[in-house]
Amino acid sequence: MRLPLFLLTPVLMAATLAIAAPAQAHPAADEVPSLAPLVKEIGPSVVNIMTTGKLEQIQPESQEPHPFFDHPFFKEFFGERMPERQRPQLRRPSALGSGVIVDAENGYLLTNNHVIEMAEEITVTLTDRRTFEAELVGADPETDVALLKIDADALTALPLANSDELQVGDYVVAIGNPFGLGQTVTAGIVSAVGRSGLRLGPDSYQNFIQTDAAINVGNSGGALVNLKGELVGINTAIYTGRVGGNIGIGFAIPISMAQRIMDQLLTHGEIQRGRIGVQIQDLTPEFAEALGTTHQRGAVVAQVLPGTPAAAAGIQRGDVIVEMNGQSVVGASDLRNKVGLLRVGDAVRLSIVRDGETMAIELAVGERGEMSLSAGSQVPQLEGVVLGPLTPDSPLYDELKEGVLVMEVEADSPAWNEGLREGDVIVEVNRQEVKSTDDILQVLEGSSPPLLLNIRRGEGARFILIP
Numbered sequence: 001m002r003l004p005l006f007l008l009t010p011v012l013m014a015a016t017l018a019i020a021a022p023a024q025a026h027p028a029a030d031e032v033p034s035l036a037p038l039v040k041e042i043g044p045s046v047v048n049i050m051t052t053g054k055l056e057q058i059q060p061e062s063q064e065p066h067p068f069f070d071h072p073f074f075k076e077f078f079g080e081r082m083p084e085r086q087r088p089q090l091r092r093p094s095a096l097g098s099g100v101i102v103d104a105e106n107g108y109l110l111t112n113n114h115v116i117e118m119a120e121e122i123t124v125t126l127t128d129r130r131t132f133e134a135e136l137v138g139a140d141p142e143t144d145v146a147l148l149k150i151d152a153d154a155l156t157a158l159p160l161a162n163s164d165e166l167q168v169g170d171y172v173v174a175i176g177n178p179f180g181l182g183q184t185v186t187a188g189i190v191s192a193v194g195r196s197g198l199r200l201g202p203d204s205y206q207n208f209i210q211t212d213a214a215i216n217v218g219n220s221g222g223a224l225v226n227l228k229g230e231l232v233g234i235n236t237a238i239y240t241g242r243v244g245g246n247i248g249i250g251f252a253i254p255i256s257m258a259q260r261i262m263d264q265l266l267t268h269g270e271i272q273r274g275r276i277g278v279q280i281q282d283l284t285p286e287f288a289e290a291l292g293t294t295h296q297r298g299a300v301v302a303q304v305l306p307g308t309p310a311a312a313a314g315i316q317r318g319d320v321i322v323e324m325n326g327q328s329v330v331g332a333s334d335l336r337n338k339v340g341l342l343r344v345g346d347a348v349r350l351s352i353v354r355d356g357e358t359m360a361i362e363l364a365v366g367e368r369g370e371m372s373l374s375a376g377s378q379v380p381q382l383e384g385v386v387l388g389p390l391t392p393d394s395p396l397y398d399e400l401k402e403g404v405l406v407m408e409v410e411a412d413s414p415a416w417n418e419g420l421r422e423g424d425v426i427v428e429v430n431r432q433e434v435k436s437t438d439d440i441l442q443v444l445e446g447s448s449p450p451l452l453l454n455i456r457r458g459e460g461a462r463f464i465l466i467p
Contacts, residue, residue, distance in 0.1 A: 035173060039185050042229050044127045045158035046175050046183070049097040049111055049134070049148075049221060051119035098176055098221040099124065099148060100231060102262070104157035107150045110258055111221035112236050113139045116146050124150050127183070138265035142273070142340070143205045144236055145253060145261040158223065161230035163209065163254035166190055171227050172211055174235060174250070176219030188213030188248075195251060196333040207337045208251040209233045215250030224252040231255050260341045274344040274365040277308020279407065282331040283320055291320055292356040298322040299335040301352075305388060309348075313363040316354065323351035339365065379444055381451040381466040384410030385420065387437050396425050396456055402435040403427050403456070418466050420453070427461075428454035 097115030102108055109124070116122055122134040132150040139146035170190045177183055188211050196206035211224060215235050224233035233252030264271050283298040291300070301319040304310050321329050325348065329335045342348070342365045350361045386408035390397055394405060403425040409416050426434060429443045430452050444451070451466040 035185070035187060038173065038225075038227065038229055039175070042158060042173075042175065042223070042225055043183065044156040045101045045231075046127070046223050047099045047101065047109060048125040048177060049099050049115055050123045050125070051097070051116055052121040052123075053118045054120050096177065098219065098223075098235075100221070100223045100234065101155050101157045102160065102231070104155035107152055107155060108137070108262070108266075109134075109148050109150070110234055110262060111146050111148060112234065112253075113141050113144045113146045114236075115220050116148070117141065122148065124148065126152070126155075138269050138271075140261050140265070140271045142271075143253065143257060143261055145234070145258050147262050147265045158225070158231045159229070160255050160259060161226055161228070161232045163232045163256040166193055166209060166226075166232055166254070168192060172213055172232060173225045173227070174211065174213040174215055174219065174222060174252075175225070176215065176222030176235060186214040191249070193254075194330060194334065196337075205257075205337050205340045206333065207254060207257055208236075209254055211250050211252065212248040213250065214248070215252075219250075234258055257337075257341060264343065272343045273340055274342070275308070276339055276348060276363060276365060277305040277310035278315060278321075279303035279305070280321070280332040280335060282333075288320075291318060291353070293320050293353040295320060295322050295353060297328065297330050298353070299329050299332045303394065309363040309366045313361050315350075315352070315361060318354070320353040321350055322353055322358075325349050379440070379451070381449060382415055384408075384413030385415050387426070387440070389436065390425055394425070395423075395458075400425060400427065400456065404434055404437055404440060406455075414466055415464075418464050419462075420455070420464055420466075421457070424455040424457050426453050426455050428452075 097111055099109040099111035099115075102110055116136060116139065119136075122136065124132050124134045126132075130152065132152050134148040134150050137147040137149050168190050172188060172190055174186045174188070175183065190209060191212050192210040195208040195210045209224065209232065213224070215222070219235045222235040223231055224235055226232050233254055235250065235252045237251045261271065279302045280299040281302050283293075283295065283300050285296070287300055288295060299321045301310075301315060301317055301321065304315050304317060321335055323329055324335060324338050327338065329338070339348070344365050346365045348363050348365060350363070352359055352361055385406065388405050388407045390400060390403040390405045396403070404427075406420060406422055406424040406426065409420050409422050426440070428434060429440050431454075432443045434440050434443060449467055453464045453466070455462060455464060
């Protein structure tokens with residue numbers, strides 16, 4: 001079996017955080033520099049979270065019963081009882097994590113979605129040992145952010161920094177509860193910003209802060225704080241390599257991203273996320289030369305989906321998007337994050353380069369569901385697959401005219417393992433012709449596995465069978 005090159009571990013257990021006064025930059029000559037005053041101030045803002053899930057039945061591994069249980073002598077005394085090791089067991093899953101109080105007056109706190117996603121009950125414990133039942137206001141799995149509310153007084157909220165101004169080399173402090181040991185403080189620097197490409201699923205929005213401040217299993221939802229005592233990030237994952245613990249590479253969700261998610265959850269109770277209707281890739285030096293631009297960073301438009309805001313605004317294949325709403329676009333992931341954090345209907349101003357000329361284009365974020373289908377939500381065999389319409393920009397459009405384009409396939413998903421790849425065009429499902437995602441859902445309504453796809457790839461065709 002091929003071993004993964006690394007393991008990304010969600011830091012799911014406990015952490016703690018708070019508001020802080022700036023640390024002394026110039027201590028008196030007889031004083032030893034210390035983070036203790038800072039930690040003392042910020043500690044009360046971080047809470048411990050304990051979750052309890054629904055009672056579930058665990059099936060033991062199938063084992064052959066001992067031959068004595070079939071013997072008439074033992075049946076006379078014990079009847080047809082199943083051996084203890086073969087009886088289904090009941091358990092109620094629980095987890096530990098942390099949260100950060102960001103609004104003391106209203107009792108709001110931020111944590112990770114993966115801390116509370118399986119929870120039936122959520123209990124919050126403050127540093128003064130008061131305990132409260134928490135209400136889930138809303139959550140966004142795609143950014144791994146959740147917002148909770150507790151009914152409590154005398155809370156201390158942590159002030160929010162502008163994480164967009166964070167620089168590599170800035171000192172940071174992480175507070176959490178690694179391995180359930182209790183509140184623990186570690187310090188380090190910002191190792192990188194804008195990290196993406198972590199194996200967290202195709203729909204995740206990634207713009208992580210990387211730090212060497214020790215973050216171990218149990219820090220999920222904990223706080224990453226600057227030396228002013230301001231919250232710059234929510235600890236969420238670690239890169240463990242093969243050792244299974246901290247190796248100096250931890251990741252936190254920038255608070256600027258988490259705050260935008262929180263604002264939507266407070267306003268709508270959910271995230272109203274849309275798309276503009278382009279498929280993009282990073283601008284490389286080779287692409288820049290071929291496309292006639294001197295820009296070194298940006299997102300190249302590989303495809304424009306019909307009937308979308310991008311198509312209506314006149315964006316074309318080969319355009320290079322270099323700015324959005326006045327901010328530079330570093331690459332494809334950066335643009336995806338910027339668009340994904342906007343609401344449907346929000347205005348977007350793009351600066352694009354076409355044939356060496358720079359131009360401005362304005363459009364509005366459109367409904368996400370109009371452009372693609374995350375097929376796994378309705379077809380289990382297509383978990384991790386995103387489908388969309390075949391467009392005039394697709395290589396096979398002139399030949400096929402109609403079909404269903406595979407826009408994304410998550411690595412190691414069932415479809416991936418059977419050979420389905422991004423760019424494939426599905427023309428038949430279970431021996432029936434399909435021309436749209438609606439056709440696929442209609443064909444599969446009431447059907448059972450396996451799923452037989454006939455796809456076109458380049459100049460060839462093949463069947464793919466997904467159990």
